[in-house]
Amino acid sequence: MLNYTKILVVFVSLLVPASLFSQTLKALEKKGDEAVANKDYYTAMIHFAEALTIEPQSMRLNYKYGEMALQFKAFDEALDRFEKVLDSNEAADxxxxxxxxxxxxxxxxxxxxxxxxxxxxxxxxQVSGDDSFKAQAIHARDACKWARESPTRERVEVIHFDKEINTPYSEFAPVLVGDTLYYSSYRYEMKSDKHDPKRKIAKVLLSVDGKKGMPLRRGFNPVDQNTAHTAFSLDGKRVYFTLCDYLEGSSEIQCKLFYRELDSKGSWKGSPKSMPAHINRPGFTTTQPNVGYDSTLQAEVLFFVSDHVNGVGGLDIWYAVVEESGFSKPELLDGPNTEYNEISPYFHTPTQTLYFSSEGYENLGGYDIFMARKDSMQYVDIENMLAPINTSYNDVYYMPADPDRLAYLASNRPGSFYLDRRNKACCNDIYEIHFLPADETPLVSNPEIPIPITPPDLPKEPTTLEDFLPLALYFDNDEPDKRTRKTTTKRAYQETFEPYYERKDEYISEYSLPLDPDDQAEAELNMDLFFEEDIQKGSRHLGLFSEILLARLEEGEEIEIFLKGFTSPRAETKYNEALGKRRISSVRNHFQTWRDGIFQPYLDSGNLIISERSFGEATAAAGVSDSLEDLRNSVYSIDAARERRVEIVEVKRQ
Known part of the structure; x- marks a missing residue:
């Protein structure tokens, strides 16, 4: 079975319900023990924490709570409990x-x-039958001796993605396709869950050019089911992914592989198709797909992870050949698998190299990332990727976008976002890895310090005034100066833009809230893109337009600018005409006040003329709501917001 990163949300000080003292200590501990037996460690931790509020000096409860804290990577909490036990007279127990x-x-x-x-x-x-703990201790001790002497890779820069992608929950499984990053996020509430507390589920998201990640739309993510991982076929017409369900009464999940076909327009064809039973074997988890081309087999190959009983031990990496009629019988990879867990395979086809994470081998701790070269039907020369790619924490889902320059991974290393300062290692975040040429120096030598991701190259900006046309500048509802019939305002455009842009999250929420989850995700993405690609871009372009305009005026040109005002149809026509004029007035004020009034001499001399055309509701697009009661469509919709604008529609040399 596969456990995703669990999230410690509630600690002892927050876990004292009013009815606590009516419950017995024995009953609380029993509930905790039952939860452990069911592998529901989150619930177990809550019950032990509640019990400790009744009997804080119980070494038995401190030890049990410490075990759960260690399970959730709340290391400071675990250390406090274990030290308390060690300092007691009961340590030998x-x-x-x-x-x-x-x-x-x-x-x-x-x-x-x-x-x-x-x-x-x-x-x-003292070994009494089961010596697995002793074997694990020997392996871990020897790995620690290797780790403290291990070298560090030079010329590697580790960059933490910001909150456009990462959250205090877990983000994992990054896959870059063109300019789109697909990844999974374990932050969504399972709304129909009857478990107490409600459990989280994962969804697959995408981020285009580093912008805010949004869930895949049109039914890709089921409402109350874990959806994770994406692997595209070599021709890009099929995507493999996992659907996972919680086992009854547990925080443990069991996954199966599915795939969906894409049509020529990139839309999903039909419902998800389950992989055959010889891959999705009943009673076992099958997860983390990856696709590559095996040059020895001369075939497309599907890699995946499973805990099937015929494996080497724990989670192992398997593969099956993709055939015209289906999939071959799965086989264990020869080389990488150990008695410990091996996960997150990524096969880099151009170099015939497998990247994967393992708890085995000599490593720095947790999962380390390894690479193995394919030689005929074996994987050889298994190599630890070393620090700073690896840490003593979990480093997983390595994806080499370009093995010599760029890669992605997920890790819960220091610098990742977290929910609570006492549980800083709770959750995976996505990181970008840059391999620097010999003549470049990393910006940050300490990989534990997060730095912002370098933004992608922006499209070329306009270089002439005419290139901007039409230049659209957007306004909040009934702005500037609400509830007035005045035709002028003292506010310049930038004064209206900034508070409008700050309401982006409110607009996203109000517009998407009434929709079902699939449509909601699409609405959130579209509204976010509108604010970034239209509203924010308009403000930025106004500044660039002004720079070029000033240069041309300084060269002696005489220029006339034509402004055209628009409004959404929420009020009667005369009110909208006045509103359109106020919006034009605010843009006029921009040219009068920009750079401490640098355009004013040109306006006074007539070398710069601002002409206006205001049309109010008469120019609103068909279908835009004018209902005062329907705020979602008449105020918060993209169609309505797009109508609230002034355009610079023409630039004329006099």
Whole structure:
């Protein structure tokens, strides 16, 4: 079974319901133990936390809570509990505590402390039948010895994506296709969930040119089901993904692989199709698809991860050949798999190289990213990608967009966003990796310090006044100067733009809220694009237009600018005519006040003339709502917002 990153949302101080003291300590602990048995660790942690508010000095409860805190990567919380147990007279009752301390220190990169803890555990632990803990401790201790001596890759820059993509929840599985980044986000509430507390689900999102990520639309993400991972076929006509369900009474999920076909216009064809039973094997999880071309097999190959009983151990990487009639019998990859977990395969076809993450091998802690070269039917020369690509935390979903220059990964390393300061390693974020040429120096030498992503190259800006036409400048509803019939205003355009742009989130929410989830995601994306590509762009272009205009006036040209006003049809015609004139007045004020009035001498001399044409509702597009009661469509819709504008429609040399 596959556990996604769990999120510690509630701590002891927030977990004291009014009815707590009517419940017995024994009942709370029993509920916690039952949740652990069901692998519902989130619920278990809540019950143990509640029990500790009744009996904070119970070493048994402190230990159980510490185990759950470690499970959720709340390392400071776990350390507090374990140290409390170690300082007590009951430490000997918990023989695994040094093992857990080793896990904790290793996860934080404190390798010497981790080695000491593992050595103490190995010297004290008495094996009684199951020696798996001893084997794990030996493996982890030896990995710590390797990690503290391991080299660091030079000329690598690690960049943390900002909040356009990352959130305090988990973002993972990045895949770059052209200028579009597909990824998954584990932040959506499972609305119909009867579990207490409600569990989160994942959805697949996309971000174009680094803009805000939005869920894939038109039914791709089911309402109350985990949807994650994207892998496109070589011809781009099919996308593979996973649908996952929570096991009953648990926070554990079981996944199956599905695919959907795309038509020539990029729209989904039909419903999701499940992979055949020999791949989606009943009772096991099948997840994390990736597609590549195997030059030995001369075939398209689907890679995936499964915990099938015939694997090497834990989660393993499998593959199946994509055939005209379906898919071949899946086979285990020869080379990468160990008795530990191997996940997130990515096969780079041009170099026939497999990238994957593993808890096995010598690593820095958690999952490290490895690469393996394909040689005939084997994968050889398995190599740790080293720091700063890897950390002592979980580093997964490596995607080499260009192996020599650019890659993406997901990690819960320091610098990732988090929900609570006590649980800073809760969640994966997406990072961009730059491999720098020898003559470039990283901007930041410490990979743990997040820096903003370098924005993509912008389209070429206009270079002449005529290139801007028509230059649209957008206004908030009934602005400038609400509820007046005046035809002029003292406000310049920029004074109206800034408060309007600050309402972007409100517009997104009000416009999308009544819609069903699929249409809602599309509405959110479209409104966000309107604010960025139309409203914000108009303001920026007005500044550039003014720069070019000044240069031409300084060269002795005489110029006339024609403005045309528009309004949305919420009021009667005379009111809208006045509103259109006020909007033109605010744009006129821009030219009168820009750069402390630098255009004023040209306006006074007649070398610069601002002419106006205002049309009010008469020019509003057909279909735009004029209903005063229907705020969503008459105020917050894109159609209505697009009508509230002034355009610079013509530039004439006198």
């Amino acid at each position: 918990f023989p695994l505590i040094q093992f857990h301390l080793g896990q904790l220190y290793r996860s934080q990169g404190q390798y010497n402390k981790a080695i000491d803890a593992y050595e103490t555990f190995l010297s004290e632990y």
